Structure formats: C-alpha cells, structure tokens
Amino acid sequence: MREEIEDRIRRAAVDVLVGCDGLRSSEDREQFLDLVLDRLGRNGQLPRHTIPRKQYVALLQFCMKDRPGGLACLAAVLDLLDPGSAESLLMFRLCDEWRAARTLPAEFTDSWGLLGDCLKALRLPDEERRRLVARATLSRLRTPPDHSTTPWSDFLYLVGQNTAPGQVPPWMAYLDEASAWMDASHRQEIRAINRQRAVRWEFGDTLDRRRYGRQAERQPAIHDEHLAIRIMPAPFDEGHYTVSYWFHSDARGPDFEGRRDSAVIPFADLQRTVSEVISEVERAEGDRPGQLRLEFVLPLELINLPVESWPLDAAEDPHLPLGMSYPAVVIRSLDRLLDQRWHGWWRLRWQKLRQEPTAGSVYMSIPNNGPQHSRRVVAGLLDEEHVAAVLSEPPEEGRPHGCLEFKTALRTGYPVVVWHRTSESTTEFRQVLSELFAGGFADLLPRITRFRRQAAALGSGAPEHHIGRHLAVLWDDPDRKPL
Known part of the structure; x- marks a missing residue:
C-alpha cells in the first residue's frame, strides 16, 4: 500500500508542475530548475529534456533520490517564484503526505483510504481546527500553516512535528480527538487502530488519559x-x-x-x-x-x-x-x-x-x-x-x-x-x-x-x-x- 501512495504522490507532483502557469515558457522552466538545483547544492547535474513532463519526471527523480526533503524543495521554490500560489500550496501538502506515508506504521498506511475519507469528510470551522491542532501539540503550534486547510491536511502536517518527552505524538493525539466528530462506526475503527499502535509503543495509558481527561474537561456537570x-x-x-x-x-x-x-x-x-x-x-x-x-x-x-x-x-x-x-x-x-x-x-x-x-x-x-x-x-x-x-x-x-x-x-x-x-x-x-x-x-x-x-x-x-x-x-x- 505504501508504494501505491508514493506512486500517486509522484504523479500528482509532476501534474502540478506541468499545469503551473508560471512555468509555461522555457525561460521560466530554466529559472525554476536552476533555483531547485542551487537549493539542493547540485548545480548543473540534471539532464535537460525539451518535453516539460519528461523534464519534471527527471527532476522529481533527481530531487527525491536519497533526499527526504526533495518535494519540500520543489514547494519552496514554487512559493519563492509565486508566493501563496495554488501550485505551491498543493506541493507543500503533497510533501506532508509523502513524509507521513514514509513515517507512519504500516497499519496506518494500510488504512490510508479510510483515514483520508474520514478526515476529508469532516467540515470543521477554522476555529475548531486551530483548537484541535493546539491541543494536539500542547499549544506549541497554535495554528496550521497556510497550505493546511482541512482536517486531513492538518493530520498529515502534524506527522512531521516533534513529540514532547513522555507525550503522545501530535498526529496521534489529533487523530484521536478528531475521531469524536466522525460517525460511530468510523470513530470506533479509527480509535482502535490508533490505540493498538499506542499500546505497542507503550503509551496506551497516556492516550487514554488524554481522551478521558479531555471529555471530563469538555463536559459540564450536566449536559x-x-x-x-x-x-x-x-x-x-x-x-x-x-x-x-x-x-x-x-x-x-x-x-x-x-x-x-x-x-x-x-x-x-x-x-x-x-x-x-x-x-x-x-x-x-x-x-x-x-x-x-x-x-x-x-x-x-x-x-x-x-x-x-x-x-x-x-x-x-x-x-x-x-x-x-x-x-x-x-x-x-x-x-x-x-x-x-x-x-x-x-x-x-x-x-x-x-x-x-x-x-x-x-x-x-x-x-x-x-x-x-x-x-x-x-x-x-x-x-x-x-x-x-x-x-x-x-x-x-x-x-x-x-x-x-x-x-x-x-x-x-x-x-x-x-x-x-x-x-x-x-x-x-x-x-x-x-x-x-x-x-x-x-x-x-x-x-x-x-x-x-x-x-x-x-x-x-x-x-x-x-x-x-x-x-x-x-x-x-x-x-x-x-x-
């Protein structure tokens, strides 16, 4: 399953570059390639192609070979050329998903479709999303970055955030809390996957204390x-x-x-x-x-x-x-x-x-x-x-x-x-x-x-x-x- 996720991300990244309005001319593409190579410290070592898609496939292969931050480099350069553009924001999201797919345990990548469908279906107000992110990171991060606009992209972004000593990883805490907004069957399934991994990592009790402590905090004496x-x-x-x-x-x-x-x-x-x-x-x-x-x-x-x-x-x-x-x-x-x-x-x-x-x-x-x-x-x-x-x-x-x-x-x-x-x-x-x-x-x-x-x-x-x-x-x- 992990390989299927990575193949889809590679294809999506190439599609982003091919469809980018700011890279239509050969001069713009050359500038983009030079900036990427310069950022990677490998100036001039990329073969050139006259067909844009082939060029971007070669660039992607070059960037991602032994370079975990290759997609992040592409996103950063796109954002440098056109700050806040839809293409750069999408590339940042693909970067987060690539890192998450390579980082999370197999039970999560095996359930990637379920995770994506459940979190994408949530229609949470921005204020509620910020609250969930702040709680998951113990207020170290109070708002998601600009490219993260949904509960799914928030979850993927948090996979790359550090875990405080003795605490649940932010992505796991976020997933557990966001599951409260899902329908009953999906909530049970997501929480079961989450807690099984927490038990394997020997902090199942910590996850439970977060959940039940949160419920006690949220619930008034009478609701x-x-x-x-x-x-x-x-x-x-x-x-x-x-x-x-x-x-x-x-x-x-x-x-x-x-x-x-x-x-x-x-x-x-x-x-x-x-x-x-x-x-x-x-x-x-x-x-x-x-x-x-x-x-x-x-x-x-x-x-x-x-x-x-x-x-x-x-x-x-x-x-x-x-x-x-x-x-x-x-x-x-x-x-x-x-x-x-x-x-x-x-x-x-x-x-x-x-x-x-x-x-x-x-x-x-x-x-x-x-x-x-x-x-x-x-x-x-x-x-x-x-x-x-x-x-x-x-x-x-x-x-x-x-x-x-x-x-x-x-x-x-x-x-x-x-x-x-x-x-x-x-x-x-x-x-x-x-x-x-x-x-x-x-x-x-x-x-x-x-x-x-x-x-x-x-x-x-x-x-x-x-x-x-x-x-x-x-x-x-x-x-x-x-x-």
Whole structure:
C-alpha cells in the first residue's frame, strides 16, 4: 500500500508542475530548475529534456533520490517564484503526505483510504481546527500553516512535528480527538487502530488519559441531550404511521446518532410506541449526567398532537405526562427540515435569537375574522425583528387563520412558535405568554416546563382550561437537523 501512495504522490507532483502557469515558457522552466538545483547544492547535474513532463519526471527523480526533503524543495521554490500560489500550496501538502506515508506504521498506511475519507469528510470551522491542532501539540503550534486547510491536511502536517518527552505524538493525539466528530462506526475503527499502535509503543495509558481527561474537561456537570422522534403517515396505509428516532448528546459531538424506524402502526398505538422508544433510549444511554429533551418532528397534518400530555409509560395508570417528566418537550417541523428554500430565513432568525436572547421580539397574532386579517398577519410576520410568534388559534383542520399563520411563520424562518392547542388566543393567554417571554429566550424552555408542571400539580380538580395544560411550543434549532 505504501508504494501505491508514493506512486500517486509522484504523479500528482509532476501534474502540478506541468499545469503551473508560471512555468509555461522555457525561460521560466530554466529559472525554476536552476533555483531547485542551487537549493539542493547540485548545480548543473540534471539532464535537460525539451518535453516539460519528461523534464519534471527527471527532476522529481533527481530531487527525491536519497533526499527526504526533495518535494519540500520543489514547494519552496514554487512559493519563492509565486508566493501563496495554488501550485505551491498543493506541493507543500503533497510533501506532508509523502513524509507521513514514509513515517507512519504500516497499519496506518494500510488504512490510508479510510483515514483520508474520514478526515476529508469532516467540515470543521477554522476555529475548531486551530483548537484541535493546539491541543494536539500542547499549544506549541497554535495554528496550521497556510497550505493546511482541512482536517486531513492538518493530520498529515502534524506527522512531521516533534513529540514532547513522555507525550503522545501530535498526529496521534489529533487523530484521536478528531475521531469524536466522525460517525460511530468510523470513530470506533479509527480509535482502535490508533490505540493498538499506542499500546505497542507503550503509551496506551497516556492516550487514554488524554481522551478521558479531555471529555471530563469538555463536559459540564450536566449536559444537554436530545431525542428526536419523528411521526409520519404511512404512504400507502391510511390511518397508519411510522415512528423514527435519533439521539444527540452535546457531550459526544454535534450530530444526531443512529436513526431507527418502527413498523407501520395504527394511530391508536402511537403513544405506546413513543413510550417504548423513550424507554429504549434511556436504557441504552445508561447512568449519565444528561438532561434529555424530547423533540417531536411532525408534518403539518400532525403538528397539533398533544405530545407533551402523552404518557411516559403507557402501561401506567394514572400516567406521568412527558411534559412533566423531561426538561423540555417541544415540536419541530418536518416540512421545514425537508424544504431547503426556507432555511435561509430560519438561520437568520435563529442567529438573532442566539445573539440577543434577552432582547428578541415576539409577534402575537390577535383573533380577528375581518377581511384584512390575513394580510396584516403576513405583513407582521415578515418583520425581521421578530424571532418568535404566537398564533391566534391552533394550526389544525378547520382553523384557517391558524394554518395560514403557522405556514407563514415556518416559511419566514421563525424558530419559536407557540399556540393554544384547543382554542383561540385569549387576552389571558397572551398575558401569560408575555410573562413567559419577558425573561428572554436563554431559559425559556425551563420556564415553560415549570409552568406545565404547576398546571399538572393542581390535580384533577383544577379547571381543564388551565393554559399550562394546552400550551404547544415549536422550538426549531437549524444547527441540529434529525434527518
């Protein structure tokens, strides 16, 4: 495998030189060759060819024979002639890969394709890449060089960095930390290869201490977790549905994990199936300091399902409602997740909510059957200052104003939408919501949960119209997409 990697790098290096705009003329090529030979201390000893590709093949053979820094020399001269050019940056990356392929143990070169695919697939912000590089080098290197622009090129570059006494090699530390951003199967495979080599070199314990110490440092005493449960009508079976779910933990990375789908079930079995899903996730995740939030991903026709009132355990009577059992039970819109056209406004309003959590504006629609009501609602929802909307009525069949308001709120990017599940928005309802929103959005969901628990704590003798028993909340985070 190592030979295949080296052959590919040689071919790529020659292709770079052949395609370089700065080496088109014979004069430019002669200048380039002279500078390379002078840098190597072998002036005049390279055979000349009239065909550029043959000349570069001979140059590459000359540079790399008994000279580990031959590719680095070519990259340095290209950068001297045209600083920061795409050709010089690519040659520096090829140099890093050549050194890595010749330096790393066989189990890594045998898995070169896997390593490259996994690291190239990571879309990490530059800030996160710099943080990973700094951690891997114990802050000796705080930012990658200009030619290193991806996690894959960062890894290859770190192979050439020195290892501090008694520490894990920077490339190995980087690979272990970057694996946290990979999907579960690749993460396990990469970490197994990495740790097996660490054990052979007798610092497996050091690698383990880095990993678990890092996890303890990153994880707060209590972290957020999210269980996304999607309910969809079965396409060819009226009155039947499928239930799918994903799990996400802030302690394990940015993505949802492991979608699973139920069989096709009738509507009457939905609550029981959801209860089983929650039990399965709770058992699988075990004893952990996490606060699990439930997110029901629903299509428009099911958006008003009273999921916060569903039972934690469908077999118990009286049952404990989900809205009392978890820190948050919210709704998400499947239609918006699937329609990319709506995502631009969605992100803009979400960004505003996150940047100004205490100052976000709320649009409240007041019930009105006048002919201009729909136009006024649409105009009001278009206001870019708003980040949350309160509907005048539930968005369900037979409630045209509620449906129009909800669809408009989705299309214009509202991440937070609230409504009364069973009736029009009353003065009392809007007053309660004004008080809930007055504290800002940073801890809005905990406040809503406390309000729901207060309503439930009143017992069966309390009036059924208590707002806490009928409060529907859509909370839609565009950074987490369970699909």
